[in-house]
Amino acid sequence: MSIGERPITLVDTTLRDGSHAVRHQFTEDQIRSIASGLDSAGIPIVEVTHGDGLGGSSLQYGFSLLEEGAMLRAGAASLERARLAVLLLPGIGTHVELEQALEIGASVVRVATHCTEADISPQHIAMTREAGATAVGFLMMAHMLPPAELAVQAKLMASYGAQVVYVTDSAGAMLPRDAAERVRALRDALDPSVEVGFHGHNNLGCAVANSLAAVEEGATWIDGALAGFGAGAGNTATEVVAAALDRAGADLGSVKLFQLMDVAEERARPLLPSSTTTSRSALMLGYAGVYSSFLLHAYRAADRYGLSAAEILSELGRRKMVGGQEDMIIDVALEMAQARKG
Amino acid sequence: MTNADAAARVAIVGSGNIGTDLMYKIERNPVLEVAAMVGIDPASEGLARARDRGYRTFDTGAKALEDILDEFDIVMEATSAGAHEANAPLYEAWGKVAIDLTPAALGPYVVPVVNLTEHVGAPNVNMITCGGQATIPMVAALGRVAPVRYAEIVATISSRSAGPGTRANIDEFTHTTARGIEQVGGAERGKAIIILNPAKPYLIMRDTVHALLAEEPDPDAVYAAVAEMAAEVRRYVPGYRLKRDPVVEGERVTVLLEVEGSGDYLPPFAGNLDIMTAAATRVAELWAMSGARAPREERA
Numbered sequence: 001m002s003i004g005e006r007p008i009t010l011v012d013t014t015l016r017d018g019s020h021a022v023r024h025q026f027t028e029d030q031i032r033s034i035a036s037g038l039d040s041a042g043i044p045i046v047e048v049t050h051g052d053g054l055g056g057s058s059l060q061y062g063f064s065l066l067e068e069g070a071m072l073r074a075g076a077a078s079l080e081r082a083r084l085a086v087l088l089l090p091g092i093g094t095h096v097e098l099e100q101a102l103e104i105g106a107s108v109v110r111v112a113t114h115c116t117e118a119d120i121s122p123q124h125i126a127m128t129r130e131a132g133a134t135a136v137g138f139l140m141m142a143h144m145l146p147p148a149e150l151a152v153q154a155k156l157m158a159s160y161g162a163q164v165v166y167v168t169d170s171a172g173a174m175l176p177r178d179a180a181e182r183v184r185a186l187r188d189a190l191d192p193s194v195e196v197g198f199h200g201h202n203n204l205g206c207a208v209a210n211s212l213a214a215v216e217e218g219a220t221w222i223d224g225a226l227a228g229f230g231a232g233a234g235n236t237a238t239e240v241v242a243a244a245l246d247r248a249g250a251d252l253g254s255v256k257l258f259q260l261m262d263v264a265e266e267r268a269r270p271l272l273p274s275s276t277t278t279s280r281s282a283l284m285l286g287y288a289g290v291y292s293s294f295l296l297h298a299y300r301a302a303d304r305y306g307l308s309a310a311e312i313l314s315e316l317g318r319r320k321m322v323g324g325q326e327d328m329i330i331d332v333a334l335e336m337a338q339a340r341k342g
Numbered sequence: 343m344t345n346a347d348a349a350a351r352v353a354i355v356g357s358g359n360i361g362t363d364l365m366y367k368i369e370r371n372p373v374l375e376v377a378a379m380v381g382i383d384p385a386s387e388g389l390a391r392a393r394d395r396g397y398r399t400f401d402t403g404a405k406a407l408e409d410i411l412d413e414f415d416i417v418m419e420a421t422s423a424g425a426h427e428a429n430a431p432l433y434e435a436w437g438k439v440a441i442d443l444t445p446a447a448l449g450p451y452v453v454p455v456v457n458l459t460e461h462v463g464a465p466n467v468n469m470i471t472c473g474g475q476a477t478i479p480m481v482a483a484l485g486r487v488a489p490v491r492y493a494e495i496v497a498t499i500s501s502r503s504a505g506p507g508t509r510a511n512i513d514e515f516t517h518t519t520a521r522g523i524e525q526v527g528g529a530e531r532g533k534a535i536i537i538l539n540p541a542k543p544y545l546i547m548r549d550t551v552h553a554l555l556a557e558e559p560d561p562d563a564v565y566a567a568v569a570e571m572a573a574e575v576r577r578y579v580p581g582y583r584l585k586r587d588p589v590v591e592g593e594r595v596t597v598l599l600e601v602e603g604s605g606d607y608l609p610p611f612a613g614n615l616d617i618m619t620a621a622a623t624r625v626a627e628l629w630a631m632s633g634a635r636a637p638r639e640e641r642a
Contacts, residue, residue, distance in 0.1 A: 059494050059552035059594070060535060091536040094513045116501060116540040119509045320541035327496050327550035331598050334586045 002216070004249040009045065009221045011108075011197075012038050012238050014268060015075060016047040016087055018229030020293050021276040024050050024057065025065040028074045030271060034226065035078035037263035042254035043238070045108055047085040048075030051231065051293060052324070053112065054086055054093035054101055060326050061293070069100060076105040081254070083107045087138070090120045092324065095127055102131045111157075112138035112168070114322045115145045118153040122160040129161040136197065136221070137162035140323050143173040143289055147185035154186045154196075164195040164221050169210065170323055172203030172232050172282075173289040176213035187218035197221030200236040202228065203286025205278060207236035208244050215250060226268035232292030233282035239264040275299070281309040288317025297326050301333035312336065349375040350630035351413060353438075355404045355429065356420030357381030357388030359505060359608055360443055360619055364418055365392060366606035367623040373630045374623065377414035380404055391607075404429040411436055416626055419444060420619075422507050423514065430466060439629060440466040441622050445514040451522050454624040455574040456482045462632050467625060471515050472614035473497030473534055474522040475621045476549040476582070480597045481527030483571035487563045489556040491593075493529035495519065496550040501540040503547070503612035512536065529553070547613035548585070551597040561590040568597055578624040579617050580604060 014034055019026055031048060038046050048071055050056035050064045057064040064071065076084050085108035086101045098109065109128040111121045121137060128135040137157030142150055154165040167182040174182075179198060186196045198214035200207035200223070211222050222245070224238030239261045246257055275296065276282075285292050290313050298316075302309040315332050316325075352368050354361045357379055365388070368374045379392035384401040392399045398413075400406035404425075407414070416439045419426045423446040430448050433440040442449060449466030452458055456479055461467050469475065477495040484490050497519075508515060516534045523532025539545050568588050575582045581602030589596040603609070603616025610616075 055533075058533060058535070059492075059554070059596075060496050060550070090512045091516065091538070094516050096517075114538065114540065117509075117538050119506070120504075120512045120538065122510060123513060320539070322537065322539045322541075324496075324535065324537045325498055325539070327552075327596070327598065328498075328548070330589060330596060331548075331550075331585065334589070334598075338586075 003245070004251055006220050007251040007253050008215060008245060010043055010238065010242060010252060010255055011045040011047060011085065011221060011223045012043045012225065013047040013223055013235060014225040014229045014238070016049045017051060017231055017235050018225040020051040020231035020296065021229050021234070021273055022271065023062050023296060028066060028070060031071060031074040032078045033267050034263070035075045037267045039079045039082045041259040041263050042256045043260065044082055044254060045085050046075065046079060046082045047087060047110070048072055049086045052092060053089045054097035056092055068097060069104065072101055072104040072106065085110060087112055088124055089113070089324065090124055095123065098124060098127055102133060106133065108134045108136060110136040110138045111162070112140050115139040115142045115150060115153060118156040121157055125157065125160040125162050134164070135162050137165040138168050138199070139166060140168045140170045141291065142167045142182055143169060143171055143178060147181045150182050151185040151189035155189055158190055158194045162194065164197050165190065166197035166199050166221065167214065167219070168199040169201055170291050171289045172201030172207065172286040172292055174200070174210050175204070175206055176209045179210035180213040180217045183214045183217040183219045195220045197223065199223040201230060201286070201292045202233045202236065202278065203282050203292060208241050211236050211241045212244060212248060215245065226264040227272055228276060229268060229272060230276065230292070232285045232295050233278040234276050237264070281313055284310040284313045288314045290317045290321070291323040293323065294326060294329055297329045301329050305333045305337040307333055307336050349373055350415045350626065351375055351377035352416045352418055352626060353378045353380065353407055353414040354418050354420065355380045357383070357386040357392070358420065360420035360615060362388035362391055363607040363615060363619045364420060364623065367619050368626070369395070371623060371627055373627055378407065378410060380406060404432060415439065416441060416629065418622055418626065434465060441625050442466060442468045443618055443622050445471065445511070445518045447518060451526050452625055453478045453522070453526050454578065454621050454628070455479050455571065457526050458625060458628055462629060469618055469622050469625070470522040470526070471519045472499070472547070472618050473515065473536060473549060474519045475617045476547065476599060476601050476614070477551050478522055478527040479571045479575050480551045480568060480599065481523055481529050481553065483567040484553050484555060484564065484595055485528040486567050487555065487559045490527070490529040490553050491556050492531045492554040493523050493527060494533040494535070494552045495523060496535045496537065497614065498537045498539055498545065498548045499614045500544040500547070500611050501538045502544050503608070503614055504538050544609070544611040546611045547601040549599040549601060551599070553595045555593045555595060558593050559590060559595065564588050564590050564595055578620045581610065581613060582617070
């Protein structure tokens with residue numbers, strides 16, 4: 001498959017995955033400003049949720065500034081053409097939060113599991129389809145599973161009703177070849193009516209290159225966040241991947257590139273904290289294959305116990321922690337601090 | 343049948359992992375004995391093991407117990423919520439006590455170290471969830487130090503130890519556990535998170551309790567309350583431990599736990615399954631010792 005054969009759906013997740021960068025503290029005005037900017041720049045899908053998905057507001061992941069309903073309503077009210085997406089991790093969010101999101105107007109639901117655990121997603125995928133919304137399966141930490149095994153999990157999600165299945169590089173640990181092999185395996189295994197997506201993080205500086213490699217292998221849904229917002233070193237920058245895909249000859253549909261660049265520069269970049277960059281710790285996430293959302297939690301634990309965040313993250317990688325295990329950052333930090341003393 | 347005089351006789355309904363592990367725990371218990379095991383699959387490994395050990399087995403579902411009503415006192419149900427909902431009226435009509443290990447939750451929630459004495463006479467009690475059994479004692483312990491405004495638990499289990507029932511109905515875990523944190527743990531508001539991790543070697547169950555107390559606690563009082571409760575739980579789950587000292591930051595407390603199973607039928611990493619069967623066995627044991635059942639002569 002070559003770039004340009006099938007239209008690309010760009011999904012912006014500044015207001016979901018991007019919210020890790022601001023510890024889930026986006027204000028209603030910021031949500032309105034970014035969502036309406038994305039809408040007028042022709043981005044077809046805008047995701048708004050706590051960084052850890054519906055129900056993610058917690059002591060474990062950090063409380064959101066806004067109630068979930070308020071966040072979603074601010075997003076929904078700002079979109080004229082774009083569809084509102086939400087993320088749900090079964091085990092964190094439940095049908096209660098999903099029902100509310102669907103009522104408010106979410107019409108794309110991304111159901112995310114660790115890459116080996118697709119079979120915890122059928123309830124929420126089915127609910128999404130019953131409501132007439134688009135169901136997307138999201139296989140997280142996909143670098144941890146070889147392509148053929150990942151394809152088996154993708155087929156499970158498709159069998160539950162997922163219309164798109166993502167190779168999700170939550171740790172920003174993939175190289176272009178890794179992204180390409182996984183997308184190809186999914187493309188080969190899935191019915192042609194099921195689309196394949198790619199979600200990247202820039203911890204190894206490869207997010208845009210990985211997205212291009214994914215599209216070359218048939219991925220048609222690509223995620224980004226404006227101006228490098230996101231967990232870890234940031235997600236694939238939406239405006240950068242849009243420009244690169246445009247140069248590569250991709251059909252980006254309604255997306256207006258220059259307007260998108262303006263929204264990134266004028267509305268998102270001023271809000272971006274300096275901690276979202278390819279720091280030593282963010283780089284360690286990619287190198288050690290650690291869930292990008294751990295970054296700011298690791299900084300906090302490092303401060304509290306007088307450790308380096310990079311060494312905490314490297315140990316978490318060694319222990320093969322998966323997404324959502326933020327409590328283990330405290331656990332590892334306590335153990336390291338104790339070892340220092342002892 | 344070595345302890346026939348002292349024993350309460352248990353019919354195990356469900357011949358999967360949980361039912362089979364229950365069998366070993368019950369036969370080791372001095373005041374309990376296995377009366378029968380019921381399944382629905384003639385080829386099930388659990389039924390084969392029960393037969394090998396000389397127990398009566400049925401492969402046609404709970405209704406089969408109707409033929410041996412004077413041979414058991416308690417039913418322990420390790421099937422699914424749907425099956426328990428269908429079976430519970432039978433147990434009630436038969437006048438048998440039911441200990442429910444499914445998420446059906448028809449009867450009151452029970453955590454042995456927290457509220458069992460309140461429900462020892464109840465005809466049907468529910469064991470909540472593995473995450474609930476592991477964490478609710480800690481929520482209750484914190485409640486002895488100061489009122490708990492909010493408690494949130496994170497249960498991380500090995501992917502290997504999560505069965506198809508849990509996987510297909512994961513919302514039941516989060517809901518039931520959250521309600522248990524409130525109703526039994528005493529938190530004003532509860533939340534539960536479950537995470538599956540496929541790492542090899544398989545991870546031992548980890549549980550974390552995050553709580554916000556109504557006032558800033560004395561850290562020493564927190565340590566003492568939590569350590570005392572952990573010792574209580576260890577009486578029936580020997581591998582239950584505080585992994586680190588609790589972290590106290592103002593009104594926020596974090597308790598880090600590890601639950602290693604005793605490896606009866608299920609491997610030790612599956613502490614999540616073990617804590618359910620151990621807690622349920624403890625409930626049956628206390629019921630047997632409470633004298634709530636009729637003396638043996640009268641039953642004959």
